[in-house]
Amino acid sequence: xxxxxxxxxxxxxxxxxxxALLLLMLPLIALLIRxxxxxxxxxLGTADAGAAVRLSLRTTLTxxxxxxxxxxxxxxxxxxxxxxxxxxxxxxxxxxxxxxxVVGGVALLMAWGREGVVGGPLSDWFxxxxxxxxxxxxxxxxFVSIPFYVLAVEGAMRSLDxxxxxxxxxLGASPLRTFRTVAVPLTLPGxxxxxxxxxARALGEFGATITFAGSFPGRTQTAPLAVYQxxxxxxxxxxxxxxxxxxxxxxxxxxxxxxWWR
Amino acid sequence: xxxxxxxxxVLTATTLAAGLSGCGDDDKxxxxxxxxxxxxxxxxxxxxxxxxxxxEAEHSDVEVRVSFAASxxxxxxxxxxxxxxxxxxxxxxAGKTLKPDAIKGAKPTLFAxxxxxxATPADNPGKVADLASLQSGSIDTVLCAPQVPxxxxxxxxxxxxxxxxxxxxxxxxxxxxxxxxxxxxxxAAIVYVTDVAAAGKSVHGITIKPDQxxxxxxxxxxxxxDEATKAFLDALNSSAxxxxxTDRGFGTP
Numbered sequence: 410x411x412x413x414x415x416x417x418x419x420x421x422x423x424x425x426x427x428x429a430l431l432l433l434m435l436p437l438i439a440l441l442i443r444x445x446x447x448x449x450x451x452x453l454g455t456a457d458a459g460a461a462v463r464l465s466l467r468t469t470l471t472x473x474x475x476x477x478x479x480x481x482x483x484x485x486x487x488x489x490x491x492x493x494x495x496x497x498x499x500x501x502x503x504x505x506x507x508x509x510x511v512v513g514g515v516a517l518l519m520a521w522g523r524e525g526v527v528g529g530p531l532s533d534w535f536x537x538x539x540x541x542x543x544x545x546x547x548x549x550x551x552f553v554s555i556p557f558y559v560l561a562v563e564g565a566m567r568s569l570d571x572x573x574x575x576x577x578x579x580l581g582a583s584p585l586r587t588f589r590t591v592a593v594p595l596t597l598p599g600x601x602x603x604x605x606x607x608x609a610r611a612l613g614e615f616g617a618t619i620t621f622a623g624s625f626p627g628r629t630q631t632a633p634l635a636v637y638q639x640x641x642x643x644x645x646x647x648x649x650x651x652x653x654x655x656x657x658x659x660x661x662x663x664x665x666x667x668x669w670w671r
Numbered sequence: 672x673x674x675x676x677x678x679x680x681v682l683t684a685t686t687l688a689a690g691l692s693g694c695g696d697d698d699k700x701x702x703x704x705x706x707x708x709x710x711x712x713x714x715x716x717x718x719x720x721x722x723x724x725x726x727e728a729e730h731s732d733v734e735v736r737v738s739f740a741a742s743x744x745x746x747x748x749x750x751x752x753x754x755x756x757x758x759x760x761x762x763x764x765a766g767k768t769l770k771p772d773a774i775k776g777a778k779p780t781l782f783a784x785x786x787x788x789x790a791t792p793a794d795n796p797g798k799v800a801d802l803a804s805l806q807s808g809s810i811d812t813v814l815c816a817p818q819v820p821x822x823x824x825x826x827x828x829x830x831x832x833x834x835x836x837x838x839x840x841x842x843x844x845x846x847x848x849x850x851x852x853x854x855x856x857x858x859a860a861i862v863y864v865t866d867v868a869a870a871g872k873s874v875h876g877i878t879i880k881p882d883q884x885x886x887x888x889x890x891x892x893x894x895x896x897d898e899a900t901k902a903f904l905d906a907l908n909s910s911a912x913x914x915x916x917t918d919r920g921f922g923t924p
Contacts, residue, residue, distance in 0.1 A: 524855035541811065541839035623813065623840025623851065638843075641743035642818045 514620025565599020
């Protein structure tokens with residue numbers, strides 16, 4: 410009986426579901442079809458792909474480490490605090506999620522630029538400016554990706570039973586020790602999921618990077634920037650590099666899938 | 672769940688704000704039934720803004736829509752058959768990359784020339800005096816990307832002067848390049864004379880010696896024969912149109 414009921418509804422839902430899948434897959438398949446496979450290496454050379462991919466990997470991995478070191482404590486404090494300001498604080502953390510990245514880039518310039526709110530005094534008083542180097546790229550990537558990390562980890566930590574905290578406290582553990590030996594180990598899957606999300610977001614970052622860090626091959630030109638620039642000289646080079654990025658993403662997500670995405 | 676709620680709240684607020692501020696932006700002025708779509712190089716921003724105003728003042732039924740971008744971006748758009756009636760580029764080489772079928776075989780007309788200049792922040796913190804001073808490693812220079820016309824021109828200027836600057840970024844178009852200097856993010860940029868003029872007091876311009884400078888010639892392509900397109904081309908080629916260009920610092924071919 411049940412199956413007969415289910416069947417028409419299921420096929421009714423199948424159509425939009427398949428369309429959604431097609432919508433997702435078609436551009437990726439098109440990319441694979443259009444790649445000029447025999448000349449792949451030549452095109453990757455044109456796009457300065459090696460330098461761009463290396464820079465992307467270096468900056469995004471640094472970003473993930475920064476997210477973990479700074480974001481984990483923030484997530485813990487958010488998950489264990491209460492009060493009228495908390496929802497506002499949480500909303501503040503969410504802002505870069507919805508902010509257009511280029512606006513983030515402008516904001517970063519206003520803060521850290523040579524005449525920025527913080528960058529200006531640093532430059533005037535100490536003669537120190539944030540150089541146009543991968544440091545700027547990491548700042549931009551961290552700005553856009555740390556919210557993903559914090560939200561994911563905070564969710565995991567909030568769903569962690571508070572009785573563990575209490576138990577640790579009665580056993581004489583300080584809050585710092587509870588964080589280190591209870592919260593972090595028990596929420597490792599959440600931390601890994603957050604790190605993956607943040608990494609993926611950082612890898613795709615474009616707007617804030619080109620605005621705040623500019624585009625210099627080997628120094629600030631990450632893979633997405635290289636794709637954009639290649640598209641203007643040689644679309645085949647852009648396609649080749651896009652394909653490499655697609656493969657990098659798929660491979661990493663596939664490696665992580667079984668472990669953390671359930 | 673509350674994170675999700677705040678997320679939704681932020682989203683709603685952003686959408687609302689965007690919706691409110693966007694109101695009326697795209698409203699077509701009543702009676703303007705003929706539209707001419709112009710794709711123009713970023714360096715033409717101010718001049719074509721003036722010409723758009725002239726055309727719309729003289730023709731109550733014509734609406735001019737201009738989109739400014741790097742010439743290489745415009746070429747990509749046109750070759751992918753974006754809607755355009757008039758295409759104006761920053762140099763002839765960019766025009767050679769237009770696919771003949773995409774521009775319906777249209778031939779270019781040269782309508783203006785441009786030259787390069789060094790731009791620094793208004794207070795010239797790097798004390799740039801001439802092209803040769805860019806050679807000092809302490810001056811952060813921004814250039815246009817080598818595949819856009821201003822980047823090509825800057826490269827030949829630097830080659831002529833045998834100067835190797837410390838480049839911190841290659842920007843997508845001339846306006847993006849200039850903005851790095853306006854924001855004080857770089858000590859120098861090589862841009863068009865016309866961009867320095869348009870930036871007014873916010874930047875300081877330093878002339879490049881004639882024997883080191885290059886002249887670029889700007890081509891315009893007409894892809895349509897309708898009235899609105901003709902109205903724009905007539906305005907561009909009229910003596911008043913020439914004056915708009917020369918007032919903005921362009922030369923005549």
